[in-house]
Each structure stands twice: as C-alpha cells, then as structure tokens.
Amino acid sequence: MRNLIKLxxxxxxxxxxxxxxxxAKAQEPSLEARLLQLDAELRLLEEDLLYPASSRVAVYLSMxxxxxxxxxxxxxxxxxxxxxxxxxxxxxxxxxxxxxVQKLYVGNAKQGANTLTAFFLGTxxxxxxxxxxxxxxxxxxxxxxxxxxxxxxxxGSRQPEFVAAVF
Amino acid sequence: MEGAGMxxxxxxxxxxxxxxxxxxxxxAASGAEDELDAYPQDISFRHVFFEQQQGNYxxxxxxxxxxxxxxxxxxxxxxxxAAASLELGYLDHGRALVAELEQANLLPRHQARxxxxxxxxxxxxxxxxMLQHQLLMLSEHELDLSDDQNMQHFLQAELASQQGAFDRVxxxxxxxxxxxxxxxxxxxxxxxxxxxxxxxxxxxRLETLLLIQPTDLAGFTLRDRARVALAxxxxxxxxxxxxxxxxxxVSAKHRYxxxxxxxxxxxxxxxxxxxxxxxxxxYLLKEHTWHRASTHAVSGLGYAVQQxxxxxxxxxxxxxxxxxxxxxxxxxxxxxxxxxxxxxNPDLFHETSEPLLLLLSDSLGSDDWLDWLxxxxxxTLVSRWRALxxxxxxxxxxxxxxxxxxxxxxxxQRRITIANEAVENDDLATRxxxxxxxxxxxxxxxxxxxxSFGDDLDEFATTGQLGLIGEIxxxxxxxxxxxxxxxxxxxxxxxxxRLDRLEGLLRFAVFFDLPKKKQQRISEYExxxxxxxxxxxxxxxxxxxxxxxxxSVGVRIEALADKRRSLQQExxxxxxxxxxxxxxxxxxxxxxxQERLQNQMAGLQYDVTRLADRRLxxxxxx
Numbered sequence: 141m142r143n144l145i146k147l148x149x150x151x152x153x154x155x156x157x158x159x160x161x162x163x164a165k166a167q168e169p170s171l172e173a174r175l176l177q178l179d180a181e182l183r184l185l186e187e188d189l190l191y192p193a194s195s196r197v198a199v200y201l202s203m204x205x206x207x208x209x210x211x212x213x214x215x216x217x218x219x220x221x222x223x224x225x226x227x228x229x230x231x232x233x234x235x236x237x238x239x240x241v242q243k244l245y246v247g248n249a250k251q252g253a254n255t256l257t258a259f260f261l262g263t264x265x266x267x268x269x270x271x272x273x274x275x276x277x278x279x280x281x282x283x284x285x286x287x288x289x290x291x292x293x294x295x296g297s298r299q300p301e302f303v304a305a306v307f
Numbered sequence: 308m309e310g311a312g313m314x315x316x317x318x319x320x321x322x323x324x325x326x327x328x329x330x331x332x333x334x335a336a337s338g339a340e341d342e343l344d345a346y347p348q349d350i351s352f353r354h355v356f357f358e359q360q361q362g363n364y365x366x367x368x369x370x371x372x373x374x375x376x377x378x379x380x381x382x383x384x385x386x387x388x389a390a391a392s393l394e395l396g397y398l399d400h401g402r403a404l405v406a407e408l409e410q411a412n413l414l415p416r417h418q419a420r421x422x423x424x425x426x427x428x429x430x431x432x433x434x435x436x437m438l439q440h441q442l443l444m445l446s447e448h449e450l451d452l453s454d455d456q457n458m459q460h461f462l463q464a465e466l467a468s469q470q471g472a473f474d475r476v477x478x479x480x481x482x483x484x485x486x487x488x489x490x491x492x493x494x495x496x497x498x499x500x501x502x503x504x505x506x507x508x509x510x511x512r513l514e515t516l517l518l519i520q521p522t523d524l525a526g527f528t529l530r531d532r533a534r535v536a537l538a539x540x541x542x543x544x545x546x547x548x549x550x551x552x553x554x555x556x557v558s559a560k561h562r563y564x565x566x567x568x569x570x571x572x573x574x575x576x577x578x579x580x581x582x583x584x585x586x587x588x589x590y591l592l593k594e595h596t597w598h599r600a601s602t603h604a605v606s607g608l609g610y611a612v613q614q615x616x617x618x619x620x621x622x623x624x625x626x627x628x629x630x631x632x633x634x635x636x637x638x639x640x641x642x643x644x645x646x647x648x649x650x651x652n653p654d655l656f657h658e659t660s661e662p663l664l665l666l667l668s669d670s671l672g673s674d675d676w677l678d679w680l681x682x683x684x685x686x687t688l689v690s691r692w693r694a695l696x697x698x699x700x701x702x703x704x705x706x707x708x709x710x711x712x713x714x715x716x717x718x719x720q721r722r723i724t725i726a727n728e729a730v731e732n733d734d735l736a737t738r739x740x741x742x743x744x745x746x747x748x749x750x751x752x753x754x755x756x757x758x759s760f761g762d763d764l765d766e767f768a769t770t771g772q773l774g775l776i777g778e779i780x781x782x783x784x785x786x787x788x789x790x791x792x793x794x795x796x797x798x799x800x801x802x803x804x805r806l807d808r809l810e811g812l813l814r815f816a817v818f819f820d821l822p823k824k825k826q827q828r829i830s831e832y833e834x835x836x837x838x839x840x841x842x843x844x845x846x847x848x849x850x851x852x853x854x855x856x857x858x859s860v861g862v863r864i865e866a867l868a869d870k871r872r873s874l875q876q877e878x879x880x881x882x883x884x885x886x887x888x889x890x891x892x893x894x895x896x897x898x899x900x901q902e903r904l905q906n907q908m909a910g911l912q913y914d915v916t917r918l919a920d921r922r923l924x925x926x927x928x929x
Contacts, residue, residue: 180373181372183369200350240360
C-alpha cells in the first residue's frame with residue numbers, strides 16, 4: 141500500500157513536470173515575435189542613449205473628423221530650426237481620422253525655454269489651399285516633454301483649429 | 308412645515324429634469340464622435356492604433372512592446388499588439404496574448420474587436436466550430452469601425468456557406484458594403500459550396516460576382532476565375548453559347564487565360580469547328596506548353612488535325628507530343644534539381660529566387676477551383692522564408708547599430724568622467740558659491756547703504772570722470788610742489804581754488820548720477836546672480852549626468868548584443884528549415900506533375916498505337 145502511494149506521488153510529480161514543460165514551451169514566443177521584441181528593446185535603448193529623458197521632446201499629431209481640413213503636410217520647427225517635414229499619404233490620413241495618433245518627431249531640446257512651431261498645409265473649406273501655424277513654448281527640465289499637435293473642426297465657425305500644447 | 312419641504316422637492320425635480328434632458332440630448336447628438344470617444348485618450352494606444360490601421364502591423368507590434376516596456380502600456384495597447392501578431396502570422400503568440408486579454412477588463416468595443424480577431428484567426432485555420440462560437444458572441448452594433456463590421460459580415464457569410472445556409476449568406480452579403488474587398492470572395496466561395504450539390508445553383512452568384520468592378524489584380528484574377536468556372540458549368544450542361552459568353556473578357560495573358568482558351572477549344576471541338584480548335588490548341592502548346600490547361604492540348608490537336616488533315620499528320624502530332632513530353636519530364640526533373648542547387652547556398656532568400664519559384668508553381672498550377680491552395684502553400688512558405696531572410700539581414704544591421712551605440716555610450720562615459728573630474732578637481736561648486744556670496748554681499752551693501760556727498764563715490768564715477776579727477780589731483784600736487792620763487796604773482800592759490808572747484812563739480816556730477824548708477828549696478832548684480840544660478844544648474848546637470856546615464860546602459864547593450872547573437876543563430880537554423888520546406892513542397896508538386904505527365908503519355912501512346920494500327924491495316928488491306 142505504501143509503495144502504491146509512493147508510485148502515485150511519483151507519477152503525479154512527473155505529470156506536473158511534463159505538463160508544465162509543455163505549457164512553458166507553448167507560452168514561449170515564436171522566433172519572429174522574439175525578433176520583434178529585440179527590435180523594441182533596441183529602440184528603447186537608442187532612445188535612452190540618443191534622446192535622454194532630460195532633453196527628450198516627442199511630438200504627436202492627432203486629427204478630428206477632417207471634414208473642414210484635408211491634411212497634406214506638416215513641418216515642425218524647434219527654436220527656429222526645422223526638425224521634421226512630413227507628407228501624408230491617404231492611409232495615414234485615414235488612420236488619423238479614425239482616432240489614431242502619429243508619433244511625428246522625437247529629438248532633443250536644450251534646457252530651459254524652447255519654442256516649437258508647427259506649420260500645417262492642406263485644403264480648407266471651399267477647397268482652398270490652407271496654411272496655418274501653431275506655436276507652443278515649453279520648459280525643458282529633467283523629464284521628457286510631450287507635445288500634441290491637434291487639428292479639430294470648429295463646427296461653430298466652420299473653420300479648422302490648430303493647437304499645439306504640452307501634455 | 309410641510310409647505311417648506313415642497314420647495315426643495317421642486318428644485319430637485321427641476322434639476323433632475325435638466326439632467327435627463329441633457330442626457331437625452333447627448334445621446335441624440337452622438338454619432339461620428341463616438342468613434343473617437345470610444346478609445347481611451349492615452350497616446351500610447353492611439354499611436355499603436357494609428358500604425359495598425361495603416362496595415363503597418365510590424366510597427367504596431369514594436370510600438371506596443373515599446374510602450375509596455377516604458378510602463379505606458381494598457382490592455383488596449385496589448386489588444387492591438389495581439390491583433391498585429393495575428394496579422395503577421397505569429398499565431399501562437401497572438402493567441403496567447405488574446406487569451407490573457409480575455410481575462411482583462413476591456414471596454415465593450417474592445418471586447419468586440421477581440422472576438423473579431425479570434426473569429427478571423429479561426430477562419431484562417433478553417434476551425435468552423437470556433438468561428439461559430441466567436442461570431443455568436445459578437446453583435447454587429449458592438450463594432451464601431453465599418454471595416455470591422457464588413458469583416459464580421461464576411462465571416463458570417465463564409466460560415467453560412469460552409470453550413471449550407473445560403474439565406475444567411477445572402478443576408479450578410481446584402482449587409483456588407485458593396486465595395487468591400489472581400490465581398491467577391493464571399494460570393495465565389497458560396498458558389499463553390501452550392502456547386503457541390505448542383506453546379507447550376509452556383510450560376511446566379513457567379514453572375515453577380517461578374518458585375519462587381521474589380522479595383523486590384525486580385526479582384527481581376529477572381530473575376531477571370533469566376534468566368535472560367537461559369538463556363539465550366541455551362542459546358543457540363545451542354546450550354547455552348549452561354550459557356551462562350553462567360554469566357555468573353557478573360558485575358559489570355561493573365562492567370563486564367565490558358566484555362567479559358569482550353570475551354571474555347573473544347574467548345575469548338577463540340578461544335579466540330581476543328582480548324583478553330585486546332586489553332587487554339589497550337590497556341591496553347593506554343594505559349595503555355597506545360598500549363599495544366601494544356602494537358603489535353605496534344606490529344607486535342609491530334610484529334611482536330613486528324614479530322615481536318617488526316618491520319619498521317621495526326622500521327623506526327625501525337626509522336627511529336629510524346630517526344631516533347633518525354634523531354635519535358637526530364638527537364639522537370641532537371642529544373643527541380645537546378646532550383647534546389649540554386650537555393651541551397653546560402654540559406655538567404657534572394658530576389659531572383661521568388662520569380663523562379665513562382666514561374667515553376669504557375670506551370671504546375673491546377674484547374675480545379677479548390678486545388679489552388681497548392682500554389683498558395685508554396686507562396687506561404689516562400690513568404691516565411693523571405694521574412695526570415697529580411698529578419699536575418701536586419702539582425703546583421705542591428706549588430707552594427709549596437710556597435711555604434713556602444714561607441715556613443717563610451718563617449719558619454721568619457722565626457723561624464725571628464726566633467727566630474729573638472730567639477731571635483733577645480734572645486735567648481737565651492738568657487739561658484741563664493742562668487743555668489745560676493746555678489747550678494749556687494750548688492751546688499753548697495754541696497755542698504757545711504758551715500759552722501761562727502762563719501763568716497765569713485766566706484767560710481769565713469770572712466771572719464773575718474774580720469775579728470777585724477778588729472779586734477781596730479782595738477783594740485785604739482786602746484787604744491789612748485790617753489791614759491793616760481794610763483795612771483797601768487798597765482799598758485801587761485802589756480803588751486805579753481806582746480807578744487809572743478810573737482811567739486813565733477814564729484815557733484817558723480818553724486819547727482821548716483822541713484823541711476825546704483826540701480827544700474829544692482830541690475831548688473833542681479834544679472835550676475837542669474838548667471839551664477841544657471842551655472843549652478845549646469846553644474847547640477849553635469850553632476851547628475853552620471854546618475855541619469857548610469858553604467859547599466861553599457862550592461863543593457865551587452866545583454867542585447869548577446870540576445871541578438873543568439874537570435875541570429877536561431878534565425879539561421881530557421882532559414883534552413885524554411886528553405887527545406889519550400890523545396891520539399893516543390894518536390895512534391897514536381898512529382899505530382901510527373902505522374903500527371905505519365906498518365907498523359909499513356910493516353911497519347913494509346914492514340915499513337917491506335918493510329919499506327921489503322922495505318923498498318925490500311926496498308927495491308929487491298
């Protein structure tokens with residue numbers, strides 16, 4: 141009887157071991173997933189090294205429904221120097237309309253006061269060419285700064301609004 | 308007392324009514340804005356969503372992972388990461404993520420999207436039970452994007468086709484956006500399902516499919532395929548005119564061109580237009596010699612020629628056909644060996660490899676609707692092989708990037724070391740404090756001291772003023788030093804008095820400007836203090852740089868470099884396996900085609916023997 145109990149225990153332990161091993165194997169990400177994870181870790185490291193938190197500024201862009209303004213391109217100047225110029229494809233604009241947000245720029249800003257100006261080019265109401273700008277000043281301290289550029293439809297005035305703000 | 312309670316009640320009712328009206332109005336006003344409000348306002352999710360919506364699934368996956376590691380991830384981000392995994396074909400990993408998320412507290416809309424992803428995954432695996440289970444839990448109104456709603460209808464239609472519930476197929480086709488890219492596929496698959504019972508039942512759906520204007524190559528190919536299928540049905544029913552009408556518009560140069568031509572040849576044979584049929588069979592043998600559609604071209608041509616030009620020519624056609632087939636068999640085997648040799652080394656997938664494989668797979672194509680998977684299988688394997696090759700080359704680039712980052716890190720460490728040494732050795736902090744204290748002391752002295760005319764105000768005089776005062780002082784000294792004998796007229800006192808008056812005027816001018824000068828001096832001290840404060844901040848930054856850029860960055864780089872090397876080895880192995888799978892699949896197809904050829908040759912051999920016997924009989928008989 142005692143031997144029987146010992147045998148049962150051994151079998152239980154073996155079962156638990158192998159089922160755990162199977163489970164562990166099943167949970168291990170595939171090679172392709174691990175390749176992507178490596179990519180993500182590399183990006184993180186690059187960002188930490190090249191854009192340290194104490195000087196990092198990230199600029200994001202979001203759009204409203206897009207009924208009053210069709211976006212063609214955006215350029216951004218940081219302290220008077222152009223840092224990014226982006227031309228939009230139809231797919232990108234579609235993704236923005238659906239609520240997505242584009243990570244437009246990541247870079248370094250000097251300590252203290254900085255000025256960021258974004259220029260928006262596109263087609264406005266009545267199919268007219270539209271160029272507008274939005275400016276924000278921010279204080280770069282030891283933490284990263286996030287700036288959001290948003291294009292919204294003001295249904296009251298039937299004009300698009302362009303806002304740059306730190307969030 | 309009761310009357311007093313009525314006033315608060317009336318106020319309550321008024322507030323309640325306002326709130327209720329407000330809620331009703333809010334609901335009435337909701338519409339397109341719901342789509343934006345549906346998503347959490349966190350930027351991390353919306354950025355990942357942005358990439359996913361464009362079809363950049365790799366970017367979406369990496370961004371989601373990035374935010375996760377930054378501590379900015381959320382269930383919504385992981386949901387999008389799971390979707391990207393499934394789209395990229397990392398099915399096990401995607402399913403594992405989805406399984407975790409099923410336990411999470413997601414918004415209803417996200418729950419619905421999760422079920423849609425599971426349903427799509429089940430569909431791709433042809434797991435109809437799981438597909439049904441997921442679709443049952445999914446309500447149309449829970450999905451907020453039109454693409455997702457159309458996808459749901461597509462999956463419902465596919466399931467209904469599988470189950471033979473064609474009323475439901477029609478309902479879902481009607482609910483689908485007319486321009487939805489998968490709508491023609493749903494129609495075609497329903498036609499295939501219907502044709503299992505009675506091929507004629509497939510006709511209305513195939514005809515509906517032909518009315519849809521395609522917008523891309525896949526759409527044009529599917530339309531051609533539908534025409535060929537429709538023609539096949541009509542041919543089997545003996546409806547020659549309808550079959551011919553169905554084939555109008557199929558391009559001879561596109562994928563289903565050879566099949567359409569073979570069908571037209573058969574129509575001509577049926578109508579005993581042997582010249583026309585012979586022309587088509589000849590064209591097929593010339594342009595698409597070993598295409599599946601040309602399987603019966605030799606026998607077809609032989610028969611047509613036999614009818615129009617006699618047995619002798621037909622005998623030549625059959626004999627030539629046999630020789631060509633024999634040659635082709637050898638060539639097929641040789642091609643298989645050549646492809647294997649070319650793709651053997653290195654393991655990486657080259658841009659020239661794919662056209663070679665596609666050409667081979669096309670020539671081994673099938674004329675059976677449901678067997679087109681054969682070439683699709685090869686394409687799937689080739690895609691994986693190509694993706695691994697790209698990943699391998701990316702890993703090599705990553706290695707170079709890591710080396711560059713190591714150099715950047717080393718430079719950082721060097722600069723931090725130099726800066727810290729400068730700060731410590733030159734005792735900059737103490738010196739800066741001393742300078743600050745001196746400035747503060749000087750400024751406070753100015754602020755608290757009341758100067759009078761008799762005080763020493765030289766520090767407030769301009770350079771010119773000081774120069775003049777100095778000159779006057781020197782003149783007075785020279786005057787006093789003059790012997791009396793050199794001043795017979797006694798002008799010395801007069802000149803001295805005049806000099807004293809001049810000095811007095813100058814000193815009065817300095818005193819007169821004193822308030823302005825004091826203010827200027829205080830402003831200068833304030834500016835100097837600001838400079839000192841900024842210098843102090845810079846010193847703090849330099850001192851803090853070591854904390855913010857710790858040596859662990861170097862450790863991270865090493866760890867990633869190790870991980871990269873390990874993944875590189877694993878990818879190399881996987882590349883070898885992927886290549887072998889492609890080659891094995893190819894070998895299988897070649898063998899299948901060899902067997903097909905053998906059967907053809909057997910049939911042709913029979914025709915040749917039959918003709919030879921007839922010729923012999925005609926020679927022997929008187």
